[in-house]
Amino acid sequence: MFLTRWNKTETPAWPAFGRLSDLRDELDRLFDSPLSELGRTSRLLNGWAPAVDLYEDKDNFTVKAELPGLKREDIDVSLNEGALVISGERKAEQKFDEAGTHRVERFFGRFSRTILLPATVNADKIAAQYKDGVLTVTLPKSEEAKPKQIEINVK
Amino acid sequence: MTTAAQNIPQNCTVENEEYLSPRVDIYEDKEAYVLQAEMPGVNKEGLEVTLADNELTLTGRRAEAAPQSEALHRESRPLNYRRAFELDPAIDTARIEASIAQGVLTLRLPKAEKIKPRKITVTE
Numbered sequence: 001m002f003l004t005r006w007n008k009t010e011t012p013a014w015p016a017f018g019r020l021s022d023l024r025d026e027l028d029r030l031f032d033s034p035l036s037e038l039g040r041t042s043r044l045l046n047g048w049a050p051a052v053d054l055y056e057d058k059d060n061f062t063v064k065a066e067l068p069g070l071k072r073e074d075i076d077v078s079l080n081e082g083a084l085v086i087s088g089e090r091k092a093e094q095k096f097d098e099a100g101t102h103r104v105e106r107f108f109g110r111f112s113r114t115i116l117l118p119a120t121v122n123a124d125k126i127a128a129q130y131k132d133g134v135l136t137v138t139l140p141k142s143e144e145a146k147p148k149q150i151e152i153n154v155k
Numbered sequence: 156m157t158t159a160a161q162n163i164p165q166n167c168t169v170e171n172e173e174y175l176s177p178r179v180d181i182y183e184d185k186e187a188y189v190l191q192a193e194m195p196g197v198n199k200e201g202l203e204v205t206l207a208d209n210e211l212t213l214t215g216r217r218a219e220a221a222p223q224s225e226a227l228h229r230e231s232r233p234l235n236y237r238r239a240f241e242l243d244p245a246i247d248t249a250r251i252e253a254s255i256a257q258g259v260l261t262l263r264l265p266k267a268e269k270i271k272p273r274k275i276t277v278t279e
Contacts, residue, residue: 051231057224064222066195066231068258088246106193118227132218133195133258 048107052086054115058147061139063115068133069106077128077137082120084137087112119145167237174237177215178261188246188264194236195258201235202260204253211261212239 065086067075075088089110103143121139128137164176177192188200194202198214215236238249242248254261 052228053221053226053231054228056222056227057222062222062224065230065256068193068195069191070257072228091267100183102183102188104180105178106180106191107178130257132198133278 036128045072046112047107048090049119050086050111050113052115056118059141061117061119061121061141063135063137063139065113065135065137067130067135068150070130070133075135076128077135079100079123079126079128079139082117084115084117085112086135086137120129121145157229166234167174170238173215173234175232176232177213177236179238186265188243188266190240190260191261192236192238192258192260193258194255195231197236197255197258197260199255202253202255204251204260204262204270206242206248209210209242209244209248210239211242211262213237213262215260241254 051066053064055064055079063084065085066092067088070088070090074090076084078085087110088110092108104108119141125136125140128135130136166176169173178195179193180191182189192213192215194215196219197216198218201216201218203212203214204257205214213236217233218234221231221233241263245266246264250265252263
């Protein structure tokens with residue numbers, strides 16, 4: 001983790017070597033991860049999969065997605081047959097040639113996550129907010145989906 | 156383009172608190188190194204950048220705690236962020252600039268001006 005010049009020890013002799021070292025890193029990451037992270041799909045297969053949480057309370061479902069460093073206009077949120085789809089693209093801000101690159105851990109490019117909602121929501125009242133790199137989508141439950149208290153008269 | 160060629164280090168524990176290690180990119184141009192660290196949920200108030208003995212430590216505390224309502228599915232980890240770097244001695248630490256926008260910290264670490272040759276007077 002030195003901020004000194006990064007000497008590339010693995011000079012790829014042919015392009016496939018680059019992929020191989022990616023694969024090795026990915027395997028290392030899988031074995032090092034706590035169990036909770038193993039459920040997340042491997043990033044090699046689908047590029048970038050931002051972390052998504054789904055919460056429920058009496059009136060709403062709330063979806064939170066960690067999307068650091070995006071622009072509001074590059075995030076798309078849509079509701080499609082009971083599923084919330086969050087997609088977008090993170091664009092690299094500056095271009096640096098390979099000689100000037102020391103460490104690359106962040107993802108750039110397109111992503112898409114689909115979150116199946118457990119009950120119907122009021123599509124007209126969905127609200128989304130993007131703040132501090134976290135997208136919060138609030139989805140009010142439809143009247144049918146809300147828990148109801150039924151009064152029963154005991155005779 | 157999705158290249159994340161290097162492993163990110165393990166989480167660390169400092170004073171009984173477990174921290175996530177943020178993903179970092181480091182670039183270099185003629186004048187400076189540029190470091191970008193991902194800390195979603197952190198804003199200016201929760202950010203701490205400290206420098207001691209050429210070791211740069213980044214700490215980010217989330218602005219909001221996780222919602223109290225029931226989590227049906229959870230992928231994020233409700234931890235704060237921390238990561239330390241050893242700085243190249245050629246960095247002019249007095250001119251380091253930091254900014255944070257949408258959970259991404261950008262640090263600009265300027266290289267020191269070349270030390271000019273000096274003539275040293277010999278005293279008897």
